[in-house]
Amino acid sequence: MEVDVMKRIPVREQDPKVRATNFDEVCLGYNKEEAMAEATRCLQCKNPRCVQGCPVNIDIPGFIKEVGEDNVAGAYKVISKYSALPAVCGRVCPQESQCESMCVRGIKGDAVSIGKLERYVADTAREQGIKPEPATEKKGKKVAVIGSGPAGLTCAGDLAKLGYDVTIFEALHKAGGVLSYGIPEFRLPKDRVVAAEVENVKALGVKIETNVVIGKATTIDELLNDEGFDAVFVGSGAGLPRFMGIPGENANGVFSANEYLTRSNLMKAFDDKYDTPIIAGKKVAVVGGGNVAMDAARTALRLGAEVHIVYRRSEEELPARVEEVHHAKEEGIVFDLLTNPTEILVDENGSVKGMTCIRMELGEPDESGRRRPVEIAGSEFTLDVDTVIMSLGTSPNPLISSTTKGLEINKRKCIIAEEENGQTTKEGVYAGGDAVTGAATVILAMGAGKAAAKGIDEFLSK
Amino acid sequence: MFKILKKEYLANNIWLMDIEAPRVAKHCQPGQFVIVKMDEEGERIPLTVCDYDREKGTVTIVFQTVGASTMEMAEYEVGESFEDFVGPLGCPSELIEMPLDELKKEKILFVCGGVGTAPVYPQVKWMKEHGVDVDVIIGARTKDILILEDEMRKVAANLYIATDDGSYEFKGNGCDKIKDLYAQGKSYTKVVAIGPMIMMKFVCLLTKEMNIPTIVSMNPIMVDGTGMCGACRLQVGDEIKFACVDGPEFDGHLVDFDQAMKRQAMYKTEEGRAKLKFEEGDTHHGGCGQCH
Ligand SMILES: Cc1cc2nc3c(=O)[nH]c(=O)nc-3n(C[C@H](O)[C@H](O)[C@H](O)COP(=O)(O)OP(=O)(O)OC[C@H]3O[C@@H](n4cnc5c(N)ncnc54)[C@H](O)[C@@H]3O)c2cc1C
Ligand SMILES: Cc1cc2nc3c(=O)[nH]c(=O)nc-3n(C[C@H](O)[C@H](O)[C@H](O)COP(=O)(O)OP(=O)(O)OC[C@H]3O[C@@H](n4cnc5c(N)ncnc54)[C@H](O)[C@@H]3O)c2cc1C
Ligand code: SF4
Numbered sequence: 205m206e207v208d209v210m211k212r213i214p215v216r217e218q219d220p221k222v223r224a225t226n227f228d229e230v231c232l233g234y235n236k237e238e239a240m241a242e243a244t245r246c247l248q249c250k251n252p253r254c255v256q257g258c259p260v261n262i263d264i265p266g267f268i269k270e271v272g273e274d275n276v277a278g279a280y281k282v283i284s285k286y287s288a289l290p291a292v293c294g295r296v297c298p299q300e301s302q303c304e305s306m307c308v309r310g311i312k313g314d315a316v317s318i319g320k321l322e323r324y325v326a327d328t329a330r331e332q333g334i335k336p337e338p339a340t341e342k343k344g345k346k347v348a349v350i351g352s353g354p355a356g357l358t359c360a361g362d363l364a365k366l367g368y369d370v371t372i373f374e375a376l377h378k379a380g381g382v383l384s385y386g387i388p389e390f391r392l393p394k395d396r397v398v399a400a401e402v403e404n405v406k407a408l409g410v411k412i413e414t415n416v417v418i419g420k421a422t423t424i425d426e427l428l429n430d431e432g433f434d435a436v437f438v439g440s441g442a443g444l445p446r447f448m449g450i451p452g453e454n455a456n457g458v459f460s461a462n463e464y465l466t467r468s469n470l471m472k473a474f475d476d477k478y479d480t481p482i483i484a485g486k487k488v489a490v491v492g493g494g495n496v497a498m499d500a501a502r503t504a505l506r507l508g509a510e511v512h513i514v515y516r517r518s519e520e521e522l523p524a525r526v527e528e529v530h531h532a533k534e535e536g537i538v539f540d541l542l543t544n545p546t547e548i549l550v551d552e553n554g555s556v557k558g559m560t561c562i563r564m565e566l567g568e569p570d571e572s573g574r575r576r577p578v579e580i581a582g583s584e585f586t587l588d589v590d591t592v593i594m595s596l597g598t599s600p601n602p603l604i605s606s607t608t609k610g611l612e613i614n615k616r617k618c619i620i621a622e623e624e625n626g627q628t629t630k631e632g633v634y635a636g637g638d639a640v641t642g643a644a645t646v647i648l649a650m651g652a653g654k655a656a657a658k659g660i661d662e663f664l665s666k
Numbered sequence: 667m668f669k670i671l672k673k674e675y676l677a678n679n680i681w682l683m684d685i686e687a688p689r690v691a692k693h694c695q696p697g698q699f700v701i702v703k704m705d706e707e708g709e710r711i712p713l714t715v716c717d718y719d720r721e722k723g724t725v726t727i728v729f730q731t732v733g734a735s736t737m738e739m740a741e742y743e744v745g746e747s748f749e750d751f752v753g754p755l756g757c758p759s760e761l762i763e764m765p766l767d768e769l770k771k772e773k774i775l776f777v778c779g780g781v782g783t784a785p786v787y788p789q790v791k792w793m794k795e796h797g798v799d800v801d802v803i804i805g806a807r808t809k810d811i812l813i814l815e816d817e818m819r820k821v822a823a824n825l826y827i828a829t830d831d832g833s834y835e836f837k838g839n840g841c842d843k844i845k846d847l848y849a850q851g852k853s854y855t856k857v858v859a860i861g862p863m864i865m866m867k868f869v870c871l872l873t874k875e876m877n878i879p880t881i882v883s884m885n886p887i888m889v890d891g892t893g894m895c896g897a898c899r900l901q902v903g904d905e906i907k908f909a910c911v912d913g914p915e916f917d918g919h920l921v922d923f924d925q926a927m928k929r930q931a932m933y934k935t936e937e938g939r940a941k942l943k944f945e946e947g948d949t950h951h952g953g954c955g956q957c958h
C-alpha cells in the first residue's frame with residue numbers, strides 16, 4: 205500500500221445517500237492493510253505530544269508500534285492499561301481536539317489517525333476473542349457502582365481487576381448509559397460494540413443488576429449500612445433534559461433529544477419488530493448544535509424526515525465534533541445558523557404546525573469567550589415544521605443527591621468530588637463522570653472512573 | 667426475570683397479577699408506580715402499585731387491556747416471567763407523608779373511576795391500617811364492570827357506588843355523587859380523584875367551585891420513568907413538571923387537563939396500528955407454546 209506521509213490513509217465510509225436510509229454504522233474502519241500503513245506514519249516521537257492530548261494518557265506510540273508489527277494482541281494490551289472502552293473511544297472521542305490535535309504530523313500535514321487505529325485494535329481484538337484478564341486474588345470487599353455508563357463501567361472494571369467484589373446498579377433495563385440510550389447505532393453499534401464492552405467488564409467478574417433505581421429501590425445509605433458494601437461509586441450521569449421555556453413547548457411533536465434518541469436507540473423504535481412508537485415527522489427542526497443535536501438530526505433523517513439544525517451562533521461555535529457536522533451535511537441536513545426559536549406554533553389538535561424564529565448576529569464575547577449572539581430586531585420568520593427536537597443540554601438528576609445524607613452538590617446540581625480520587629463529601633462515597641462535571645465526554649467520564657477506582661482502593665486498603 | 671405468581675380476571679378487561687419483585691416490594695409505598703417491560707421487543711409500560719407484600723416480596727398490578735401491549739400482557743400466565751420490572755418510581759402519596767395527627771384531622775373523600783379504583787385501594791387500606799377513616803366513591807358505567815368492591819368495602823369507612831345507568835346504588839357519575847353527599851350534609855377537607863383524565867378534570871372543576879383541595883394522580887405517556895426524557899411533562903400552574911419524578915400526584919386545581927389529554931393521545935395512529943397487528947396474531951409473545 206502506497207503511503208503519502210503527509211496524508212492519512214482514508215477510512216472507508218458508507219455512501220451518504222445509502223446510509224441516510226439505514227441505521228448501519230457510517231464509518232467502516234480500517235482493515236489490517238490500511239491500519240498497518242497508517243501506523244507507518246507515526247514518528248514514534250521520544251516526547252510524544254499526542255499522549256498529553258489524551259485525557260487518560262494512553263501510550264499512543266506504544267500501541268501504534270504494535271499495530272505496525274501486526275501484533276494486535278500486544279497493542280490491545282498496551283491500550284488496556286489505560287482504557288477499558290477502546291472500541292467506544294476510538295469511535296466517539298473528539299480526537300481532533302484531543303490526541304490528534306497535538307500530533308506533530310499535524311503541523312505540516314494530517315495528524316496520525318489515532319482514533320481509527322485504536323478502533324481497529326479494539327475491533328480486531330474482539331474478533332480474535334482477546335479479553336482482559338480477571339484478577340487472581342480476591343480482596344474480600346464489596347463495592348457498589350451506581351450507573352453503567354462509561355464512568356461506572358470503567359470504575360467497576362478497574363476495581364474488579366484489583367480483586368474487589370463489584371456490583372453495578374443500573375436504573376434502565378440495559379447497561380451502557382448514554383452509549384446505549386443516547387449515541388445512535390449508526391455511530392456506535394449496540395450489539396457488536398457496546399454490549400461486547402459490557403461483556404468484557406462482566407468477564408472480569410463484575411455483576412450488573414439492571415432495573416434498580418438508587419434513591420427509589422434502595423439508597424446509598426442502605427447499600428453501605430444494610431447490604432454490606434464497603435464503598436460506593438456514583439456514575440449516574442447528567443440525564444435531566446432542559447427545555448427553552450418558550451410558548452408552545454408542550455405541544456404534541458415537541459420532544460427532548462433524550463426522548464427521541466431513547467425511543468430510537470434504547471427501545472429500537474426504528475425497527476418494526478419493537479413495540480415502542482416514534483413519530484418520525486415530515487419536517488423536523490432540531491434546536492441546538494452539539495453532538496446530541498447532530499445525533500437527533502441524523503436519526504430523524506434516517507426515519508424519513510427533512511431535517512433542519514437551528515442554532516443561535518455560527519458554524520465556528522458549533523460544539524459538535526467536526527466529523528459529525530461533516531457527516532450531517534453530507535447526509536443532507538440543513539443548517540439554519542444564527543437562528544433562535546421564539547415560539548412553537550400549535551394547531552387546534554395541540555400539534556406543532558410551525559416554529560417562529562429570529563435571526564441573530566454575533567456581538568461581544570461572553571464569559572465562555574464565545575461571541576454572544578444577539579437578536580436582530582424585526583427579523584422574525586416562521587419555519588414550517590411539524591416536529592421540534594430540543595437539544596439544549598442536560599444536568600444531573602437530583603434523585604441520588606436528594607436521598608443521600610451528607611452528599612453535597614454545587615449550584616449546577618453536580619456532585620462535589622475531588623478530581624484526583626473521586627472522593628465526595630461523604631465518607632466511602634466516590635463519584636465521577638457527567639454526574640460530577642455536567643455533560644462532558646466519554647473519555648473524561650472514563651478517566652474519572654479510573655481515578656475513583658484508585659481512590660476507592662486506597663480508601664479500602666487503609 | 668420477574669415471575670407471575672398470581673393472575674385473576676376482575677371485570678371489564680381488567681386483570682390483576684402478583685409479581686415476584688422483592689426489591690420493589692421492600693420499598694414501595696401507596697401512590698408509586700412500576701414500569702413493566704415484558705420481553706426484548708416490548709415497550710416500557712407504567713402501572714400503579716396496587717398492593718404489596720413485603721414478606722413475600724410481591725407487588726400487585728392491575729391493568730386494563732386497551733392496546734397491543736396490555737393485550738399481550740394479559741396472555742402471560744402464572745409461572746411465566748416479565749423480563750423487566752422496575753420500581754418503585756414516582757413519589758409516595760402526599761397524604762401518607764403527612765404527620766399522622768394532622769392527617770387524622772382531615773376529612774378525606776376518594777373518588778375513583780374505572781381501573782383507577784385499583785391504585786386507590788392501597789391508599790385507603792393504608793389509611794385504615796393507620797386509623798384514619800376515609801370515604802370512597804367508586805364510579806362506573808354499569809354494575810357489571812365494578813372492580814375491587816368487596817376489598818374496598820373492608821377498608822373504607824363509607825363506600826358509595828355511583829353507576830351512570832343506575833344499575834347499582836346511586837344513579838349518576840362521581841361528580842353527581844359528591845354533590846349528593848354534600849346535599850345530605852356531608853363535607854370534606856380533601857378530595858383524591860384517580861381515574862381517566864376526563865373524569866379527574868370534571869371532579870376538579872367541581873371541587874374548585876366548592877373550594878375543596880383536590881389531589882389527582884396523572885398518567886401521561888412515559889418512557890424511562892426516571893426523569894431522563896421529559897415525555898411525561900405536564901403544565902401544573904405556571905410550572906412544567908415531570909410526572910414520573912415530581913408526581914404522579916399533583917394539585918388537581920393547577921393541572922392543565924386539556925393539554926394533558928391531547929398529549930396522552932399523541933401516538934393514537936401508531937398505537938392503533940400496533941393493536942391491529944397484535945389482534946392479527948403477528949406479535950404473540952411466544953411464551954405459552956401454543957401459538958394461535
Ligand atoms: C446523544 C449523545 C451523544 C454524545 N456523543 C458523544 C461523543 O460523540 N463523544 C463523546 O465523547 N461524548 C459524547 N456524549 C457524551 C457522553 O456520552 C457522556 O459524557 C458520557 O456518557 C458520560 O458518562 P457517565 O458514565 O458519566 O454517564 P452516563 O453515560 O450518562 O451513564 C449514567 C448511567 O447511570 C444510570 N443512572 C442514573 N441515575 C441512576 C440511579 N439513580 N440509579 C441507578 N442508575 C442510575 C443511567 O441510567 C445511566 O445508564 C454524548 C452524549 C449524548 C447524550
Ligand atoms: C403513572 C402511571 C400509572 C398507570 N397505572 C395504570 C394502572 O394501574 N392500570 C392500567 O391499566 N393502566 C395504567 N396506566 C396506563 C398504562 O400505562 C397504559 O394503559 C398502557 O401503557 C397502554 O399500553 P398499550 O400498548 O396496551 O396501549 P396503546 O394502544 O399503546 O395506548 C393506549 C393509550 O394508553 C396510553 N399509553 C400508551 N403508552 C403509554 C405509555 N408508555 N405510558 C403511559 N401511557 C401510555 C395512551 O393514553 C394511549 O393512547 C398508568 C400510566 C401511568 C403513566
Ligand atoms: S482515548 Fe480518545 S483521546 Fe485518548 S488516544 Fe484514544 S481517541 Fe485519543
Ligand code: SF4
Pocket residue numbers: 245246247248249252253254255264265306307308309316318
Ligand atoms: S505525536 Fe503523532 S507522530 Fe508523534 S508519537 Fe504521537 S501519533 Fe506518533
Ligand code: FES
Pocket residue numbers: 887888889890891892893894895896897898899908909910911
Ligand atoms: S418518563 Fe421520561 S422523564 Fe418522565
Ligand SMILES: [Mg+2]
Pocket residue numbers: 709733734735937940
Ligand atoms: Mg402501546
